[in-house]
Amino acid sequence: MATTSSEHIHCLIVGSGPAGYTAAIYAARAGLNPVMYQGLQPGGQLTITNDVENFPGYPDGVMGPAMMEDLKKQAERFGTDIRYGIATAVDFEAHPRRITIDEKLELTADTVIIATGASARWLGLPSEQRLNGSGVSACAVCDGFFYRGKDVAIVGAGDTAAEEATYLANLCSKVYMIVRKGEMKASKIMQKRVLDNPKIEVLWHTVTDEILGEHVVEAVRVKNVLEGTTRELAIEGFFVAIGHDPNSKIFQPYLHHDDQGYLKTLPGTSKTNVDGVFACGDVQDFTYRQAVTAAGTGCMAALDAERYLAALGD
Numbered sequence: 001m002a003t004t005s006s007e008h009i010h011c012l013i014v015g016s017g018p019a020g021y022t023a024a025i026y027a028a029r030a031g032l033n034p035v036m037y038q039g040l041q042p043g044g045q046l047t048i049t050n051d052v053e054n055f056p057g058y059p060d061g062v063m064g065p066a067m068m069e070d071l072k073k074q075a076e077r078f079g080t081d082i083r084y085g086i087a088t089a090v091d092f093e094a095h096p097r098r099i100t101i102d103e104k105l106e107l108t109a110d111t112v113i114i115a116t117g118a119s120a121r122w123l124g125l126p127s128e129q130r131l132n133g134s135g136v137s138a139c140a141v142c143d144g145f146f147y148r149g150k151d152v153a154i155v156g157a158g159d160t161a162a163e164e165a166t167y168l169a170n171l172c173s174k175v176y177m178i179v180r181k182g183e184m185k186a187s188k189i190m191q192k193r194v195l196d197n198p199k200i201e202v203l204w205h206t207v208t209d210e211i212l213g214e215h216v217v218e219a220v221r222v223k224n225v226l227e228g229t230t231r232e233l234a235i236e237g238f239f240v241a242i243g244h245d246p247n248s249k250i251f252q253p254y255l256h257h258d259d260q261g262y263l264k265t266l267p268g269t270s271k272t273n274v275d276g277v278f279a280c281g282d283v284q285d286f287t288y289r290q291a292v293t294a295a296g297t298g299c300m301a302a303l304d305a306e307r308y309l310a311a312l313g314d
């Protein structure tokens, strides 16, 4: 496709979740004239959740979309230029760095802050989509608290699923862990924690057939794949822990990343292996994946970008 060129940007921010907006607030207040491209999901992952109770500054909690609107307003107040558009290609060997938006608009940038997040993987059931935010969640640390003293189920067999099952068992009365095979991928130590926990019942050789409930989750129908039998379990929360996909594909040819695609940053900084390119938020964070940690690293990225530009004499 023919491209149109070319605008030069001092500080380009790719992504509009908590990391991107925090980077924008700091970059704008530092006079870097940031331009942000919001991507397919303006406001990021929190726009698909309801109550956020663990972001500091909201003593009564806040709805995810409202919180992201607040962050947007704060970034706009200091002059961030917020635009619709998706970064579809980059050339990080070029000087200045080149970025293509929506396959047609060519930009160059002195600094690029990547804040593209990581998307949770879902099972793909229509009931999962329908009840998302109404009992279905992809984040036990975020939403487990809402199911204190209740029965829940979690799907997954890796380290994250095992860790989240153990986390839920501290809060909930019963945790069903749905595992497709007769074994888990989780490390031995994590498996032991799950298997030794009296509140967790592992359902081996089992898949999710359907999540049941009209307006909120009321039960899950599971199927034993060896026997072909189904049964219903009364639950109020259904957690999907089958992994995340960092949104880093277009950057991977240039930037160091792990085998799952999480971008690598120099420890204690947001710097990538390419000068002037910084990464923040979930796209570089396999471990914590929280709004407040994303915001914290967004701040780091803006400060690192500012210092980089200052050292260049800009």
Ligand SMILES: Cc1cc2nc3c(=O)[nH]c(=O)nc-3n(C[C@H](O)[C@H](O)[C@H](O)COP(=O)(O)OP(=O)(O)OC[C@H]3O[C@@H](n4cnc5c(N)ncnc54)[C@H](O)[C@@H]3O)c2cc1C
Residues within 6 Å of the ligand: 014, 015, 016, 017, 018, 019, 020, 037, 038, 039, 040, 041, 042, 043, 044, 045, 046, 048, 049, 051, 052, 053, 054, 055, 085, 086, 087, 088, 115, 116, 117, 118, 119, 120, 137, 138, 139, 142, 143, 247, 280, 281, 282, 283, 289, 290, 291, 292, 294
């Ligand atoms: C259901 C659910 C509930 C959650 N609840 C909580 C909670 O209560 N508390 C909490 O702290 N955390 C919660 N989280 C986790 C939290 O949402 C994430 O940790 C946080 O949003 C990560 O922020 P981020 O800025 O790194 O990325 P994201 O919020 O994922 O935002 C990524 C942004 O990048 C954009 N983007 C992606 N690719 C491109 C591209 N090529 N070009 C341009 N833009 C692009 C997207 O459009 C999006 O705007 C929850 C997550 C989920 C899924």
